Each structure stands twice: as C-alpha cells, then as structure tokens.
Amino acid sequence: MDLMDLRYLSVAVETGSFSNAAQSLGVKPSTISRRIVRLEDELGVTILERGSFGIRLTAAGRQVMVRVRQALDSLDSVREVGKSSGAGMTGHVRLGVRMPPIGGPLQSLLSAWRNQHPDVVLTLHELNDHQLSVALTERSLDIALVTTHALRRGANSIAVYREPLVAALPLGHILAAYESLTWALLRDHTVLAQGWDDSHSAREFYASLLGEGVKFSSHPASKQSVMALVGAGFGITLAAQSEAEVVFPGVVYRPILEEDAWVQIELAWRPTTEDAAVGRFVAFMRDEARSRNLL
Known part of the structure; x- marks a missing residue:
C-alpha cells in the first residue's frame, strides 16, 4: 500500500472531486482516479461512489477513512518530530561544567537558552577538568564549559565569556583591611x-598569576568546600567574580587590581559531534556572547 494513495484519497474526499483534488495536489485528475481505484482493488472494497454529484464515501469507505486519517495524522506527527529534532528544537544536551552556573553571565545565558528552547532537555554535570575531558572523549557528555587553561587537545572550542578574578579571604584576615589587592600582596599567603x-x-x-614561591594547599573537593576552608581560616583562594555572589560564612571578597586578573571560559565539544541540539546550543552561546560583548 502506497502512502501517496492514502494522501490522494484524503484530499479527494476533502475537496469533493478528483478535479479539485488534482488542482490542489498539482497532478492530473486521471492520476488520482487511477490511484484510488488501485487502492480499492487492493483493499477489496469500494471506497467512493462516483456520479454527476462528484464523489462521496460509501459506508465501507467511511470506515476506511477513519483509519486513513489516523495513518496520515501519525505520519505528519513523525515528520514534525523529525523536522524539530533535525533543527535542534528538541533533544537532550548533556552539559559539563567546572564551576557551578552561579550568577552572571553564565546563569543569564542558560536562562536565555531555556526560554528559547524549552523542549530541549539540558542536564548539568559538575566535574573536574580531567573528568570533563574524559567524559567528552567517551561521549558521556555532549559539551563542556571549561577554563582556557584546562582545554585539552582533540576538542573544538569557542570562547564564550571572561570574568574578573577576586580574592576570597577569611573574615579578619590581614588582607581584608585592603580595598583592593595585588599579586604581590597575595603570594605571601597560603593559597587553597x-x-x-x-x-x-x-x-x-594560580601559579601562573601569582608567580614562584607560593605555598599551595590542594584539596580534591568542590569549590564550596574550599570556600568553607577559607572561612575556617585555612588560607585564601581565588574565585571568579560570579562565585563571589555566593555568601559563605566567614569569607570576604576583594578585587584584584592586575591586568591579567581574569579567567576565560570556553565551550568545548568533540569535533565528530553531529547532534542537532548540541549544534544549536553551540551556535546560541556563540551568538549570545558576541551580542552581549562578553569577551
């Protein structure tokens, strides 16, 4: 059974004649008549009465048309899903992040994406840099937001935004008395x-910014846990300005007056990625970053 035969039958019934259906479909009336006769022969039932009045459904034809319309509606639904998925308007994006999407500009970018693409499911995965690279390679992630210094070979990337760095200090720390800081002031203290x-x-x-001789204390923990240690007086740390929007007990923030006191965030993905929703996400982030002058 040819689906086009069903389409010809449906249009003929809707328009009331073969000539009207032919004009609507851009074919000859004889073509439509022949295809419907073939369909009737295949089904072994007369679907249409033909006469000076034009055409009308037989009793059996009315039953057939119920199924025909259901089949065509289902086919149209499949086409719409295909078009939507192919255009990236539906689907699933698995996004990896190094830092929680707190504050601007990332939270604002994700909000705009959500508003424009409500039918694309976005799942957030917070991992360290090595884990993000492995997850992209193994395709358990579609895309990742990483700092420029953490980019690995083998991935495509675009710069999305740049954020100033601030110093996070324990409340009452000697440097908390300063309105702003420099690398020279920071490098004499334990950096978490x-x-x-x-x-x-x-x-x-951090070492590339602070220079040699800095005492580091490394912790396999989240940024929130590191901030908790800062508040407990274990040392100081650096943070993106958006991270400073979060209040941690016992922690104060101070700007750093240095030309290189910033971090750049890039969007990375595997060059073989073909998913339409991922491609649309990349294009959206690129265009939004440009329009907002985030770099």
Missing part, C-alpha cells in the same frame, strides 16, 4: 586550590 591526582589545572593557573 582544588586539585586531584589527575587534575591540578587550578593550582597551575
């Missing part, structure tokens, strides 16, 4: 950093 056996990019990044 996130660090795992296979991922020390944060400490390496």
Whole structure:
C-alpha cells in the first residue's frame, strides 16, 4: 500500500472531486482516479461512489477513512518530530561544567537558552577538568564549559565569556583591611586550590598569576568546600567574580587590581559531534556572547 494513495484519497474526499483534488495536489485528475481505484482493488472494497454529484464515501469507505486519517495524522506527527529534532528544537544536551552556573553571565545565558528552547532537555554535570575531558572523549557528555587553561587537545572550542578574578579571604584576615589587592600582596599567603591526582589545572593557573614561591594547599573537593576552608581560616583562594555572589560564612571578597586578573571560559565539544541540539546550543552561546560583548 502506497502512502501517496492514502494522501490522494484524503484530499479527494476533502475537496469533493478528483478535479479539485488534482488542482490542489498539482497532478492530473486521471492520476488520482487511477490511484484510488488501485487502492480499492487492493483493499477489496469500494471506497467512493462516483456520479454527476462528484464523489462521496460509501459506508465501507467511511470506515476506511477513519483509519486513513489516523495513518496520515501519525505520519505528519513523525515528520514534525523529525523536522524539530533535525533543527535542534528538541533533544537532550548533556552539559559539563567546572564551576557551578552561579550568577552572571553564565546563569543569564542558560536562562536565555531555556526560554528559547524549552523542549530541549539540558542536564548539568559538575566535574573536574580531567573528568570533563574524559567524559567528552567517551561521549558521556555532549559539551563542556571549561577554563582556557584546562582545554585539552582533540576538542573544538569557542570562547564564550571572561570574568574578573577576586580574592576570597577569611573574615579578619590581614588582607581584608585592603580595598583592593595585588599579586604581590597575595603570594605571601597560603593559597587553597582544588586539585586531584589527575587534575591540578587550578593550582597551575594560580601559579601562573601569582608567580614562584607560593605555598599551595590542594584539596580534591568542590569549590564550596574550599570556600568553607577559607572561612575556617585555612588560607585564601581565588574565585571568579560570579562565585563571589555566593555568601559563605566567614569569607570576604576583594578585587584584584592586575591586568591579567581574569579567567576565560570556553565551550568545548568533540569535533565528530553531529547532534542537532548540541549544534544549536553551540551556535546560541556563540551568538549570545558576541551580542552581549562578553569577551
């Protein structure tokens, strides 16, 4: 059974004649008549009465048309799903992050994405740099937001936004009396950093800014846990400005007046990724970053 035969039959019934259906479909009336006769022969039932009045459904034809309309509606639904998925308007994006999407600009970007793509499911995975790289390679993640210094080879990436760095200090710390700080003032104090056996990019990044001779204390823990240690007086740390929007007991923040006191966030994905929703997410983040001048 040819689906086009069902389409011809449906249009003929809706328009009331073969000539009207032919005009609507851009074919000859004889083509429609022939295809419907073939359908009737295949089903072994007369679907249409033909006469000077045009065409009308037989009793059996009315029963057939119920199923025909159901079949065509189902086919149209499949087409719509295909178009929507192919355009990236539906689907699933598994997004990996190094830092929680707190404050601007990332929270604002994700909010705008959600408003424009409500039918795309976004799942957030918070991992360290090494885990993000492995997850992209193994395809358990579609895409990841990482700092520039943590980018690994083999991934495509675009810069999305840049954030100022601030110093997080224990309340009552000697440096808390300053309105702003410099690398020279910070490097004489114990600096807490996130660090795992296979991922020390944060400490390496901090060292590139603070210079040699800094005493680091690495912790395989979340940024929130590191901030808790700062509040407990174990040392100081660096944070993106958006992270400073979160209040931690016993922690105060101070700006750093240095030209290189910033961190750049990039969107990374595997070059072989073909998922339409992921492609749309990349394009959205790129275009939004440009329109908002986030770099």
